[in-house]
Amino acid sequence: MERESRGNRGGKIEILTFTGGPFVQNTLLLVCEDGRTGLLIDPGAATPEALAEARARDLDIAALLVTHAHLDHIDGLREAKGETGAPIYLHPLDRPLYDNVANQALVFGVPCVEPPPPDIDLVPGTNIAFGGSEFEVAFVPGHAPGHVMFVSTSYPVAIVGDVIFRGSIGRTDLPNGNYGVLMESIRSQVLTLPPETRLYPGHGPETTVGVERDTNPFVLQLHSGRWV
Template structure:
């Protein structure tokens, strides 16, 4: 059995997700966007041990709580190698917006984009989905038909591509090649806003129809 906590955090209300395997009490934090202590406390209150920190990408609003969460949990940080430069630059990028974040620690595990990560008994497939940001990946929990997709696909929208490293055509290719083949009922848990499904976005998303 699984449980998923959605925590909109920080000045941009970026969704952080805590995915727990209730059988083993292990949990993965996906995109610790802000306030690592609050994220760790949520897990502690549930009796979960944070065993993984998974980054879809490294825009500053997705890693604002990373340093604190790493210090509190000791869990390894997983990120695609193409996202490491942006991770190092996150505090400077945040300053442009008048926001201060702690310097993020370096990653522990570099993802290639085609592997499977095990959290307790749960298996997350890593999908390489660049376009919104360099080294962007999604995490697909196929058995439960759940996709943690960062800032690739939103309800009736797609990720912006006007930031450094963005590429509109590449983003659409990632969506069409990696996300749209998933089952219609797959829940899409995005970095901002409400959940949607692959089927709904295939039918009604103005960027895809």
């Protein structure tokens, strides 16, 4: 488990990363500013560990947030929903992926637990708030049709799912993936954030906008070594 806290105006949010499963996927537990409210983001194989930490801290899980509906990001949702009763938030363009998670699992030859139906549609350009913490929902398709990321309105923090990784980007060879669309999402939604913004991806370690802008080979390749 990895931890990261970001403070501002006397408060803080805390982000804890739990990694597991054959896809080495990151399940995030975000502790909101009030210190009592938790958000579970992309509940995957490490969901049991994230839930155990939430119980140890006596957190009230207010929402189950899904950046996109690839199976490794949702296969812990049934357990999370069953324990917390929290609503599941999903962008409607990813509902077909969500409803066909069993077929996704067949393609990769892995088991899966089908999630319960989502409860609330994520609407890009709107803000969602829990426990004194607020996040903008940004639309970042390309890796998946309904991919979103969650950008804190108070702290230099963004939960980016599988849009961009440290030194890499999300794959676009899966059904409905599109490299050009993904790169436009990165250009318009990720790289326009302040350079100190910390990015929490769905796989691998955290990074920052500045690091990826200056060193990510996919970004540099498109712009001949410089970002304009």
